[in-house]
């Protein structure tokens with residue numbers, strides 16, 4: 001296993017939509033706000049420091065959503081990082097409303113999504129959002145209405161690229177008939193392979209895949225998780241942490257993989273970014289696979 005300097009640059013570059021370069025290892029901001037993605041951060045100054053450090057460490061893809069807080073993660077990003085350095089991509093999402101800690105509802109009505117885009121632009125202090133992701137398909141709204149609204153925002157120059165979240169290949173194909181889709185953000189990690197089919201679909205077409213819960217939301221790090229001990233054994237042997245193995249495994253899993261691990265802590269951020277330099281050999285990758293397979297899939 002090789003280790004390089006502490007920089008997201010070691011993860012390599014991916015071109016979103018064929019024209020938007022990002023370093024493959026990014027940073028997710030859901031953990032910057034209160035528990036259950038609800039309310040202000042416990043330590044707002046620390047949240048800003050973590051964001052600034054992510055950029056210092058070479059991260060060029062920051063994932064957020066209006067539903068984190070709600071509004072709070074975007075507001076902190078805008079206040080902390082704007083005006084943004086060249087090449088920094090802030091990817092946000094709309095279409096999930098939040099009624100309390102971990103309580104959500106999907107809304108895909110055109111008027112609502114247009115307001116979401118306008119408010120995200122305001123909070124993020126941007127004139128155009130490089131990557132806007134429909135957070136969920138609203139089953140009560142025709143897809144043509146939701147994506148038609150985002151397409152209008154794109155035509156007006158307020159969105160550059162459009163992505164989807166938690167979708168199947170059939171849903172992406174239906175969406176592609178309405179508007180070009182350049183990224184997919186689905187739940188995926190060493191410990192959670194429910195979206196293998198969607199990942200394969202994306203890989204075949206060179207569409208970026210942002211795995212959310214890339215370290216299983218931290219669960220795989222807790223001793224009660226069935227894969228935790230086997231993974232810990234491999235991690236100790238390879239001189240890494242289980243969080244780092246999870247990220248290195250993802251980076252090797254597919255060239256379209258763009259992990260966005262989330263943390264509220266500086267030490268965890270630095271540990272996670274260092275995983276960009278962990279290149280697992282074929283044998284090591286197989287060992288990690290075998291350890292993960294000792295837990296449920």
Ligand SMILES: NC(=O)c1ccc[n+]([C@@H]2O[C@H](COP(=O)([O-])OP(=O)(O)OC[C@H]3O[C@@H](n4cnc5c(N)ncnc54)[C@H](OP(=O)(O)O)[C@@H]3O)[C@@H](O)[C@H]2O)c1
Pocket residue numbers: 027028029030031063064135165166185186211212213214215216217218219221243244260261262263264265267268269271272
């Ligand atoms: N599209 C969607 O529907 C969706 C849903 C959920 C999340 N997301 C996005 O995906 C991103 C990643 O997901 P996530 O943040 O929920 O889960 P994750 O990255 O799999 O795990 C984050 C959890 O692990 C802990 N952690 C992180 N690094 C660690 C380390 N090195 N050592 C020990 N613990 C560590 C964090 O706690 P600490 O804060 O204590 O480090 C946090 O509890 C989010 O931030 C968000 O941008 C998208």
